[in-house]
Amino acid sequence: MHRVLTTCCFCACGCNLYLEVKNGKVVGVIPSRQHPIARGNLCLKGWNGFEFVHHKDRLKYPLIRKNGRLVEATWNEALELVAQRLSQIKERHGGQSLGVLSSGKCSNEENYLLMKFARAVLKTNNVDHCARLCHSPTVVGLGNAFGSGAMTNSISELARAKVILVTGSNTTEQHPQIARFIFDALARGSKLIVVDPRRIRLSKFAHIYLQPRLGTDVIWLNGMMKIILDEGLLDDAFIKMRTENFRAFSEHLRKFDLEQVEAVSGIAVEDLRRAARMYASVKRAMIIYSMGITQHICGTDNVQSIANMAMLTGHVEQECTGVGPLRGQNNVQGACDMGALPGTLPGYQSIADEGIRRKFEKTWKTDLPLAPGLTEIGMFHGTGDKKVRGMFIMGENPAMSHPDLRATRRALAALEFLAVSDIFLTETAQFADVVLPAASFAEKDGTFTSTERRIQRVRKAISPIGKSNPDWQIICELSARMNYPMHYESPAEIMEEIALLTPIYGGIYYDRLEHGWGLFWPCPNRDHPGTPFLHKGSFVRGKGRFDCISYRPPEETPDDQYPFYLTTGRIYAHWHTGSMSRRVTALSRERPEAFVEINPRDAKRLGVANRDTVRVTSRRGEITLKARLTDDVPEKTVFISFHFAEAPANILTHDRCDPGVGIPEFKVCAVRLEGVK
Amino acid sequence: MPDDVILNKEHLKSFLRKIAKERELIAPVKNRHGDTLFEVVSSVDDVTFDLETRPVVSPKSFFLPPTETLFHYQRKEGKYLFKEVLPKLSRVFFGLRSCDLWAILFLDVVFQEDFKDLYYLNRRQDTILINVGCREPMKNCFCKSAKSGPFLTQGYDLQFTDLGDRFFVEIGRPRGRELVEKWDYFFRPATNKDRDEQYEIVLEAESKFERIVDFDTAISRFMNNEVDDALWEELGDRCQGCGGCAYVCPTCYCFDMVDRPISDSEGERVRIHDACTLAGFTRLAGGHNPRHERSRRVRRRFYHKLPFAQERYHRPSCVGCGRCVEICFGRVDMIHFIRMVCERPEKSSQASLRLGEILLDAGLLSAEGLKIALEKQAGTGKPLGTQLVEDGLITTEEIVSALGLQLGMPGTPETGGVIGR
Ligand code: SF4
């Protein structure tokens, strides 16, 4: 038996744990006690999640589609075929007819390589990953306001914040370790404000709980800021010295009518006033937010409103004071950092910047494509010369995770060629022409970057299952077959290249990650200790920028035909599209089947009892699943999680996006409910 | 050979080296990342024994691993073939803490009282247990209150006491004596001076506990059904269902059994660790769960640890190691629980009145409604909260929301684990 320290592969809290290995199999985990986030415990997923590693459904050899069926093939056959078909499409229709999806589940090194493969080999900027579906508004919104779209502070600082405002984050379920720090803060006498349409568990501990209607965040945020302005609770000195565009912004706020707040969001002004005073009157306050803020057609507006509020009260640029967007996937922060995005190269360096492009061209010894890239959603909706004909998808499952699944699946089926590398035959892989078996986190080396920008090691504990291979090796092999050999002996060597080209990762070397618990970017050089909180002294972009934001209602709201709001999200026991968590005994036992949360009063009107089967229909499609009655959802609103393939929530959602960043509005659409006898 | 001997510290590694030749040596070792874990020691020279820190997980996992294959099965020509996987191990634990050793003795009872669990016993039977008494209890240790430390009076094979330059070694069960006799040249008989010194150390250690926990009061209040419902509700809300408390607990022994196919024709039956705070633990086929609310599961957990164990084994099954205290996400641990039970006013008419007042204040209940419920309650003897909910005068959620603000978190400023950097 031996034990290998590594980083959890589920959420972006980034717990470190020991995998216990016996006879080449992972048989248990032990949390690290010294690790500053794990602190000796894990959530249910961390404790039990490793089980999927040895599940019998793991892909053990490459598959090629022959006569409509996926059949076993050798690595050489499979890779040759992928290389040949991608090259063909590229020659006939150009690089922009190809698309690549990278993954928040894979390592930094793998994301970097796939991004490089897309740009240097396929000559396309059509490279994106699931951050599009979760925090693209953060990357852009906080980027606009502060100059950097990540958590401004580290997680443990939460324990010492005086006021914590949590909105659009079901923290106890989705970021359990972060909730643990919130509990620590409460025990020290800090105040908690929770603003969420659902009565999440954390609301029971809130000193103030506000329940806005879905999709009305700009309203209550503007209202709260107007109160702060009117009551003179703002931080004048901070605004003057550190920000710009305040005059226009304050004019904008002055015109805002507080009467609107209650009418639109349902929050009483007096309650909002209490919250405003509580938040604005202390020195150290943090805002924690997540998908509830970003997954709207106005996601960027929501994020920028949050940034406005933090600047208005001077709640940035200090320890224990700032804005914390909680990233979901274990390495979605890293995938963004690595430039697996259509518009940026690693470290958020713009591809449009001539000098930056040169730097990469010189190192990579090839030309980079100029045509702007498509987003993840865009790749499935293009027509004419925007049409994507061939795709390479690594560790993503759009056939479950994208909105309006019928349309998404049609688009997948219509591709001329699709290659997927994954650890299981996911819903997406079933559409593929070639499926490449990838190694899981337990079978490879690399790094993940957690939500607090902490770069940590992932260490190989066992050999790859069957004939599977780590994604970084798959990409190298493929690239070599497309006349662009990539020779890396290990992920450490890839990181050396990343450090060379990416200023914020400039000091990240594997030997430095061996001791201590990772490094926080920005870490520009070898001697730099890393940066737990950002914007110290001044914002990354120079001065923080206020923007005037006005409310836009959600794309689709209930009407006579579809009288309910539907909001979607995740639950504690499962992980995203369920390909891993549903194969873990303890997790699938915890929540074995799909369900829709309905308010008991609505259920009564519908004649539906707990655990009855219900049909939920939207303009896009319908699913049937079990009813779960709970007061946690308000009347006229239902909640469905998107983990269950037999009743995929995303059949119902629509694909209209925030125009600036392309995030779909997963959090609001309209549905109809009926009991099924 | 007398019942107590002295081992000079410079001979410790030599002694352990000898033992390690004959059986698997398991000891608390601080690894290069700074974590202390029980490790199988293959060479005594390469490791840093850490006798000061409580290992992250208890020694339980060496007897009841988190995943354990019981047998392989194979289907061949319509028939099933089974192959049992029975472990057989000779082991010695060195450097157990007293609480952890005591916990193993507790598991010994559980795994052979009704049914002899061969998987457990085969690992356990040929295992020698050596503890090192704790001179310095850690911050959250409360073994003294749990009567399982910091030093033991029985149950060990050998018990070590650190006397500075030497160990005072008490010989307990016969296998301990065998070890000392076999390598007697490392030991010398203890003198009265050694004994006096050891006695002082034990007394001093006992005076050092920061945590005094009143098990007796908690158990009796629990047994007399005097624990307020609101307390369970609050604990239920604070539990995040991680399972950690059961996984790290040295005496929690529940497991789940599953068949795991390896291919279409073969597979394994495994047992995996389980935790009573999980919904799946009690959910029945068909989906009904008698303990649907987390508060009910938390209640069940403490019931099992305290009154149930008290009745059945004449002591709580908690040994006071303090692990749950350090790791719980929401302070639903033994220390906080017992403190809450002991400090909160008893469930009584007075408590009912207080609850009534709170609800009136919060505008959730009319004075008329309260009067009716109080009258009824006098007859049924139910807690006021239950009565109100049953009469449809209020929902549980409303009570909790009203109480949430009033009760807040219990007043213990220290956090569980290490505050991160
Ligand atoms: S909190 Fe997140 S990182 Fe930690 S164990 Fe759970 S899923 Fe893993």
Ligand code: SF4
């Ligand atoms: S450790 Fe705490 S949070 Fe986790 S299951 Fe136990 S009581 Fe619940």
